[in-house]
Every structure is written in structure tokens, then in C-alpha cells.
Amino acid sequence: MIKIHNTLTKKIEEFIPIEPGKVKMYVCGPTVYNYIHIGNARPAIFFDTVRRYFEYRNYKVTYVQNFTDVDDKMIEKANAEGVEVKDIADKYISAYLEDTKKVNLKEEGMIRPKATDHIKEMIKSINILIDKEFAYESQGDVYFDVEKYNEHYGELSGQKIEDLKAGARIEVTDIKKSSVDFALWKSAKKGELSWESPWGKGRPGWHIECSAMSKKYLGATFDIHGGGQDLIFPHHENEIAQSKCSYGGDYARYWIHNGYINIKGQKMSKSKGNFFLLREILDDYEGKVVRFFMLSSHYRKPIDFSEVELNMAKSAINRIENSMLAMLEKFDTEISTEGRDGSELKIILENSKLKFIEAMDEDFNTAQAIGVLFELIKKVNKSMEEKINTDGKIILKEIYVFIKTILIDVLGVEIVIKKQIRDLSVELIDLIKEINIENPIKENKENITIELIEFLIEKRKIAKKDKNFALSDKIRDKMAKIGVKIKDGREKTTWTI
Ligand SMILES: [Zn+2]
The missing domain is CATH 3.40.50.620 (HUPs)
Structure with missing residues (x-):
């Protein structure tokens, strides 16, 4: 109800x-x-x-x-x-x-x-x-x-x-x-x-x-x-x-x-100058972080907006993503007929489902719902320290799907669970400097390795088009040295690390 x-x-x-x-x-x-x-x-x-x-x-x-x-x-x-x-x-x-x-x-x-x-x-x-x-x-x-x-x-x-x-x-x-x-x-x-x-x-x-x-x-x-x-x-x-x-x-x-958004305890207003545009914030933080931050408080309460709060939201999402990644790895790597079965995990999951609905049913208490999620993750993390058998894995998968559903479908927080790409940003930024092209990508942003690689591939494409083969070869060779292999396909250039 x-x-x-x-x-x-x-x-x-x-x-x-x-x-x-x-x-x-x-x-x-x-x-x-x-x-x-x-x-x-x-x-x-x-x-x-x-x-x-x-x-x-x-x-x-x-x-x-x-x-x-x-x-x-x-x-x-x-x-x-x-x-x-x-x-x-x-x-x-x-x-x-x-x-x-x-x-x-x-x-x-x-x-x-x-x-x-x-x-x-x-x-x-x-x-x-x-x-x-x-x-x-x-x-x-x-x-x-x-x-x-x-x-x-x-x-x-x-x-x-x-x-x-x-x-x-x-x-x-x-x-x-x-x-x-x-x-x-x-x-x-x-x-x-x-x-x-x-x-x-x-x-x-x-x-x-x-x-x-x-x-x-x-x-x-x-x-x-x-x-x-x-x-x-x-x-x-x-x-x-x-x-x-x-x-x-x-x-x-x-x-x-x-409720309102406060900045340092004061209501945000244009005249006070304590005013932030959404797009300015989205320059530095991903949309999922802003969304998670908003839903971490009850909607009727005022929220204090600050970078500290946004960073907290960011690391909370990181914790969730890491835990889910660990679950994925557990599905993939562990093959065991021994270990614990899923009975305990099943109870934990059913309880969490009920508690999530209870929280949201009670006047859309997203803050509490997020609390339920963290409680679940804490318990799952603990149980993953031990071996689980095939039966346990099935339940673990159900937990994984449940977390994904409530985060992505219900709360709209688009978590990304994928194996991390090795951070090559420092080397790539050096390379861009070395070949003397302007770098439009903000260097203080996190996880920019992919952006930098795509940027260099684009530059190489332009160089090839301009028949500047010296530059296009240089980009390819230097990237290979760092560990990024470029492969020219018929329609698209792909890369691997
Ligand atoms: Zn109206």
C-alpha cells in the first residue's frame, strides 16, 4: 500500500x-x-x-x-x-x-x-x-x-x-x-x-x-x-x-x-549569488552522481548542496559498482560444488525486497530505500568472502539483478558495471603534449582513458585524411608503445588495451 x-x-x-x-x-x-x-x-x-x-x-x-x-x-x-x-x-x-x-x-x-x-x-x-x-x-x-x-x-x-x-x-x-x-x-x-x-x-x-x-x-x-x-x-x-x-x-x-536546495544552510537564490546551474555541475560530475545525491535525502526535507555531498554520492556509487563487479567475478571464476548454499542469501534477499518496498511505499522514502540497498550490499560482501556452491551462486545472481533493477529502473541511477580499463591517462596526456596537439579533455576528470584514446584516434583519422602520414603513423606507433593497439577495420577503427 x-x-x-x-x-x-x-x-x-x-x-x-x-x-x-x-x-x-x-x-x-x-x-x-x-x-x-x-x-x-x-x-x-x-x-x-x-x-x-x-x-x-x-x-x-x-x-x-x-x-x-x-x-x-x-x-x-x-x-x-x-x-x-x-x-x-x-x-x-x-x-x-x-x-x-x-x-x-x-x-x-x-x-x-x-x-x-x-x-x-x-x-x-x-x-x-x-x-x-x-x-x-x-x-x-x-x-x-x-x-x-x-x-x-x-x-x-x-x-x-x-x-x-x-x-x-x-x-x-x-x-x-x-x-x-x-x-x-x-x-x-x-x-x-x-x-x-x-x-x-x-x-x-x-x-x-x-x-x-x-x-x-x-x-x-x-x-x-x-x-x-x-x-x-x-x-x-x-x-x-x-x-x-x-x-x-x-x-x-x-x-x-x-523541499528546497540549500547552499551552506541558506536557500539557494540568484540574488545571493549562491546559485548553480545543472549543466555546470554536469561538467564535473556524472548525471548518476547528481541523481543519487538528490535521492539520498527525503524529498520533503531541504537538501544541502555542496561538492562534499556530491563526492560522497560519487563514492557511494563506486562502492555499489565495485561490489557488483565482485559479484560478477564470483559468478565467473568460482566453480565449486562445496561451500555454502544460497539459503541464507535467499532470506537476506527476500528481506531486502520487502524493506525496499516498505521504504518507498511510505511516502517515497528514497533515503531509506538507499539505506536498505547498502545494508544488503554489506551482507553480500561479507558472504562473498566465503566459498559458495552452485546453488548459492543462483541466489547471488538474483541479488545482482535485484540491485540493478532498483538502482537503474526505479531510482534511475545508471550504474555501470564493467571491468575497469587500466588507467593510461597520464601516458596519453603526455603523448598528446608530445605531438603538439591541443587537448580539449579536462585532465582532472576521472576515468578519461577512453575519452583520450577516442580523441587520439579521431586526430589520427584527420591526419590520414590530410595525407599527413607522418603524424598518423606517429600517433599509432606511440599509442602501441603505451599499450593501446589500434586496428583499422573496413568501417571503423577499433582499439584494445
Ligand atoms: Zn503549474
């Missing part, structure tokens, strides 16, 4: 899907006006893991995550750079997909609607709200009438209309009926990106985007709505108000919100 901490009730509740065996979930996606920072990566990774876990538990998941590709910040950026809003959106959507691919987001079957492709649906929703008198037009804008909805407003965030009004700046304009009303449609300023509407040219407000898109792909009532904690108010509160008033239904049954 999967349990979820529901922001709506502030309780951990049993998850009961609307349709048995199916999960419909919507997660607020990025506003694509910049490269994403590590704080944006957290919901992307966490909710992808939620999806994967539901699938592991045999649910069929419909997963929608949108792109907000029009808003004030995007218009500002487009104006500043002298380009169209669409150019900004295209650039940062592909950057987002490129970055998130490296942290292994499961794209297969994911629905990724763009706000600008759904203007018609948004206008339709706004029209319904006006017809039902939950919204009003004012000087080309349309606002949601919060006081009309009144009694339920604040059910998610705990905000009270009276308090919000008291805290609001006194606005000189009389464009809105109340300071708490929010825009569903904004009239366009001259030259701004806009669409025709019954209220003149303009563009949608941010909140209505998610209401209209979730309705289209998931219906008026769906199972789970997710996002970062910072979206609870006003974004999600407003989504609920609009959606309930326009389409009826409950909107989302379960609301899941992930």
Missing part, C-alpha cells in the same frame, strides 16, 4: 487511485528562459522517480510535465536580446532536455505540453469562468474573483483572504475588484507577443496554463499534482480555484511538494 504525504490534508494518506491500476499525474515544469539550476533539477528527478516507482508497482502512469513558454521574464529576455519569445523558448527547451537526459529522466511516454500550443483551451476555460461569474473582464485583462470563490480559497496553502488583503500593497489602480484577485488573461502591451481573444489581444496568466493543460490531458479530476514547495502559493492555490470553478471535479486528489 503506497502512502503519500498530501499537502492538501497535511497528512500521510493511503494512495487510492481514481481508476484501479492507473496513476494520472501532473508536475509543473520549467519556465524556459534560462538554463535550469540545481533547484529545478530536484522536482524533475524526484517526480521521475515517483513515476518509476509506480511503474515498478505495476501501475500504468500518465505523466504530464509542461513547459511554460510565455511569461513576463521570457518577454523581457527576448526584448533584451532582440529576438522572438519563441527563439528563447526553443533554445531553453532543448537545453532542458539535454540537461535532464543526463540525469536520466524517462522521456518514454511522457507528455510535455507547451503553454503556447494550448491558448485555445485557456481561452475556453476563462470563458467558462466568466460565464459562471467567477471571473470578470477589466480593461482588456481578465481576473479571477477570489472573494466569490471565498470559502475554499486557501485550502492548500492555509492562506486566508483577509490576511492576504491586509498584507497587499494598496494599489492605485482600480483595475481589480480586490487586491487578491489574480490575472487569467493579460492584455498585450504594444509589440508584445499576443493572441486574439474575446477581450482583445493578450496572453494567458501563468496559473491558467496548468489548469487548462492538466484538464486536456488528465481530465477534471486526476490523482497527483506535484511541484516544488515554492509553488504551493499562489500558483497551486490558484490552479485549484480556477479548475474547480470551471470544470467541477476535485482537481488533484494528492498534492506532493518537494
